[in-house]
Amino acid sequence: MKFSANLGFLWNDRPLPEAIRAAKAAGFDAVECHWPYETPVDEVKAAMRETGLPMVGLNTRRGDVGAGDNGLSAKPGRDVEARAAIDEAIAYATAIGTPNIHVMAGFASGAEARATFAENLAYACTNAAPNGITILIEPLNKYDAPGYFLTTTDQALAIIETVQAPNLKLMFDCYHVQLMEGDITRRIETLLPWIGHFQFASVPDRGAPDHGEINYAHVFEVTRRLGYDAPLGAEYKPSGNTDDTLGWLNNAAASLPRASVRPVRSGVEAGRQRRTAT
Ligand SMILES: O=C(O)C(=O)[C@H](O)CO
Numbered sequence: 083m084k085f086s087a088n089l090g091f092l093w094n095d096r097p098l099p100e101a102i103r104a105a106k107a108a109g110f111d112a113v114e115c116h117w118p119y120e121t122p123v124d125e126v127k128a129a130m131r132e133t134g135l136p137m138v139g140l141n142t143r144r145g146d147v148g149a150g151d152n153g154l155s156a157k158p159g160r161d162v163e164a165r166a167a168i169d170e171a172i173a174y175a176t177a178i179g180t181p182n183i184h185v186m187a188g189f190a191s192g193a194e195a196r197a198t199f200a201e202n203l204a205y206a207c208t209n210a211a212p213n214g215i216t217i218l219i220e221p222l223n224k225y226d227a228p229g230y231f232l233t234t235t236d237q238a239l240a241i242i243e244t245v246q247a248p249n250l251k252l253m254f255d256c257y258h259v260q261l262m263e264g265d266i267t268r269r270i271e272t273l274l275p276w277i278g279h280f281q282f283a284s285v286p287d288r289g290a291p292d293h294g295e296i297n298y299a300h301v302f303e304v305t306r307r308l309g310y311d312a313p314l315g316a317e318y319k320p321s322g323n324t325d326d327t328l329g330w331l332n333n334a335a336a337s338l339p340r341a342s343v344r345p346v347r348s349g350v351e352a353g354r355q356r357r358t359a360t
């Protein structure tokens with residue numbers, strides 16, 4: 083089982099290259115981020131090269147955040163900006179070798195928004211495909227993002243069906259799915275062929291995955307049993323210092339089959355052990 087540190091939340095008090103180094107020291111297998119665009123590509127590449135960690139995902143820009151934007155691609159009349167954000171994301175992802183781009187829908191509703199989203203996703207998929215990039219769409223929960231266009235996995239699957247692009251997949255964020263739909267195990271089993279990436283956090287407080295209403299030891303085991311072997315994305319809001327919230331990572335390593343166990347303790351020292359053990 084492999085884990086990716088989402089640097090939008092973990093170590094987000096540090097510049098992105100430093101956060102990549104912190105994730106390596108803590109024992110993560112990969113990193114992902116939200117919006118890396120203010121960091122020069124060369125600085126990110128240097129940290130990735132130094133640590134050996136791949137950046138497995140990034141998001142399109144949200145638009146004018148001050149004016150309330152949270153993505154653009156489902157917003158009628160904003161296609162030019164939406165496609166510029168998609169182009170920018172593809173260029174950045176290509177430069178650093180990132181395989182997944184989450185195209186953010188934004189606050190919108192109705193048939194016109196749906197058609198707009200499908201058209202912009204088709205554009206994204208067509209332009210991302212030559213670079214081997216998968217486009218992800220992510221349902222967000224109605225409490226954190228009221229009014230967001232995409233809220234359920236059923237809705238996401240229907241859009242994937244409409245767009246009919248092989249490189250369009252679902253971002254299955256267990257935190258959002260639990261808040262909107264529940265039935266996590268069955269949904270993972272059913273939706274696996276359409277899932278491009280997993281994310282997770284405790285519910286309902288979006289903390290480390292070691293408390294709350296989801297038993298993540300079980301969820302991780304479900305993905306492992308189904309043969310999913312890409313890194314699972316830790317996208318939670320640490321309660322304080324990120325390094326002090328990583329007990330779950332060490333426990334996950336400890337519960338792996340014997341041949342894969344990476345003996346660890348905690349925090350940075352634990353990470354060093356995970357890195358060196360085989
Ligand atoms: O909010 C989430 O869960 C995400 O993954 C988005 O990428 C950030 O808005």
Ligand SMILES: [Mg+2]
Nearest residue numbers: 220255281317
């Ligand atoms: Mg997420």
